[in-house]
Amino acid sequence: MASSIEVRELTKYYGSLLAVDHISFEVEAGEVFGFLGPNGAGKTTTMRMLTNLTRPNEGSATILGMDTVRDSLAVKAAVGIVPEASNVFFELTTLANLTFTGALYGLPRKRITQRAEELIELFDLVPHRDRKSMELSLGLRRRLTIAMSIMHEPKVVFLDEPTSGLDVESARLIRDIVGALRKNGVTVFITTHNMEEANQLCERIAVINHGRLVAVDTPERLKQAAAEAQAVEVAFSRELSGDEEEKLSKMACVGEVRRLGDKYHLIVSDPPCVLRALYPFINEHGLEPIAINTYGPSLEDVFVKLVGKEKEPA
16 A cells, blocks of 8 residues: 655754654555654654654655655645644634635635535534634634644644543544544544554554654554553452452462552453462452453553653663
8 A cells, every 4th residue: 555654764853952863654545643652752843844844854754755845835735734732713703714724725615615514514513603713612623623624635634632631522523533534545643642542543553752763553563562561450349458468469470469449450461370360369268259350451551661661862
């Protein structure tokens, strides 16, 4: 499959600070690609270079075959950009924001009207069609910002922390919209530090820390890198005594025991090994198990493992 985005040795300095350190990766056409990292890792700087809001010091990037520096105007016309902070025009209504954006992109008047109404319905903004954006909630303004970014039907969309600070309903709708864009063949590049969001939305994830790429793979393959961070969670009909909890922590294959509400969360390397040891423990102490669940490593476990390996640059 052809690549929509190709990055080669992309590098950015701010004075003596190396913000992005010679990173290379590709994003396939129609892929939802996550760029995951802690605050200050280089996520937004990378996106700003890809959208030519800032120029790289070294390396290059192409979008849809166009160089992001040499063909900057063509790139900007072909992509949709959603910054972390909504950039709507407060004095304009929802409809006027969309029609004005369509005019900026040079869409025919008839198509502007048609497309604006399509997006108002798609983003569940019909009741707010004629309200000024200053009157909208944060979640509604975020929906409008994303709608404006795809007014010209781009083939590549950049989303910077798309659901940051949003209510559950708005965040869910935006995730649904990302899925719809993918079905329509749009490439979606998401920067986020929300690991659950990346796990739900992205087909592949790049993990960046201190400006360096530390991994690029599918969420499930990345989770295999933290296989030792699996868990067994058990709830009993009564609280364990101190001695019982200590014995639980010393069972075979148990690395750590955490108390989470009425449950005991066991960090383990081998769940079957723990389960075999757990039943004799239950019988020995006359316990009645209410629930026993096993969990594979989460993307958060992977993130901590990968980022923890990276030392602060000298």
